[in-house]
Amino acid sequence: MTGQHPAQIPGERAVAVRELAKVYGPLRAVDGVSFDVRRGEIFGIVGVNGSGKTTTVECLQGLRDRDNGEVHVLGLDPATQRDALRHRIGSQLQESALPDRLRVWEALDLFAAISPRSRDWRRLADEWGLWEKRRAAFADLSGGQRQRLFVALALVNDPEIVFLDEMTTGLDPSARHAAWDLVRAVRQRGTTVVLVTHFMDEAEELCDRIAVFKAGRIVALDTPSALVRRFADHSTVRFTHEGDDLPWLDGCPGASAVEREGTRFTVAGDGPLLAYVASALVAHGIAPLDLRVERPTLEQAFLRISEVEATTR
């Protein structure tokens, strides 16, 4: 019933998308998107609202019909082989609901019964913090509890790929972090994860690779660290020092600006800035206790990607 999925060839493609397109009337919601998702990876799809993320993943799940392009999920075409695919994938939809008076355990039990293979829903309920709420009706759940229920429902058929669309929307910070751990555990079991999110910290934290969507197209696709390197390669080194100005800091390789505010120093620049600043400080007999570097986040890279795109268009 439960257990790891059959041995998976690393690197094999779980999803292959070529020139996927979907129009709504005059709107090109998805406009020629191509990407692969490898088996066993956590693949992120990020982008501002309306950039076509949901449309894309719902085409992949056979919930919307595409207008153009080729899609293969687990080797199947979701448009024509929906039924064969259905029970092998898990879906947490951005928008959906359950009957108001349906109880948590009944939903899990029902969805487990529908699927030919399933996980023990009691364990899932426990993992996702729903055990205490198992007798509660859907209508009486908080936003975060509903969200967790939908994720648990997406996993109850022990899918080979799970699609999570805005999974942590409505969760409080501690529940979000708990959800991240659980998603990692899901991948550990061998399940491929396609994660749609507009939280950059979440994408950076979880994803092996990220596709950045903008206006129905992919404008960047890489690992989080590569995206950050490419689009936001600057660092900020901070420390406190009581005493004179330190004019020689300007000479550190990569440093582009040194600022001082009272006792607080900031060195901005790129490359391995922290190493150079640290060695210069030590060479001058200064060893601040709070020397630290702030690396750019995916969030900053994301903003930069949006700008670059805007100016090149």
Next chain:
Amino acid sequence: MRGVRKLAWVEVKLFIREPLALVFAFAFPFFMLFILAGVFGNDIDSTDPESVEVWRGVGPSDYYVSTYVGLVMASAGLITLPLRLAGYREAGVLRRYRAAGVSVPVVLGAQVLVCIGMAVVAATGIVVTSTLLYGTVLPANWALVLLAMGAGLLTFASIGVFLGAVLPTARAVQGAGLALFFVMMMISGSGPPRDVLTDSMRLVSDMMPLTHLNLLLQDAWLGFGWAMDQALITLAFAVGAALLAVRFFRWE
């Protein structure tokens, strides 16, 4: 199959938890029973040929009892079933079910089973009430009555699924479904007897499935035999509505 059973059972539980939203439809046949029994009683002047003709030779309450059974089925098919389906679609429940791999036949099968169950309970309630309170006759031919009921359930289940398929929202059902229901309640035999309708009313009445179902039920109930024409027309409605439902069913 396991899916349908489970879903049907879940639907039954949901219904028990929130019955009012769905049973209100079944109040109308009871209103008609109480009002018309109060107005007409169960005696006719057997020396007045016109009266005998209008009431088909039986007392008004005997005349009506079978038509309330038909009306119960119409309530299920025109209100309860489509209200449920459209409400689920509107809320996104159907979308969720679909993504989980619940097939159309399973979703519809579960709803139909529950609605049929409710209709059977309500029909039994009507007959028991009418028998105990007004001493109306029981079916002259049980087999034919059960057969007619089966045809009626099939027909209105199809019509209910069809309406639930084409009417996008619960609000639309409350408009269109209720309007259809009231028209049928008034001119399909559960209200003024067919003989006293004007020609144009009778024309409209002939286009309504409940008219034919009521005649079929009434003939069987009162021992007038099997109205084959009516049976065929009723089944034609069933098949037509089922085909349209399959053609037009939408998940969202």
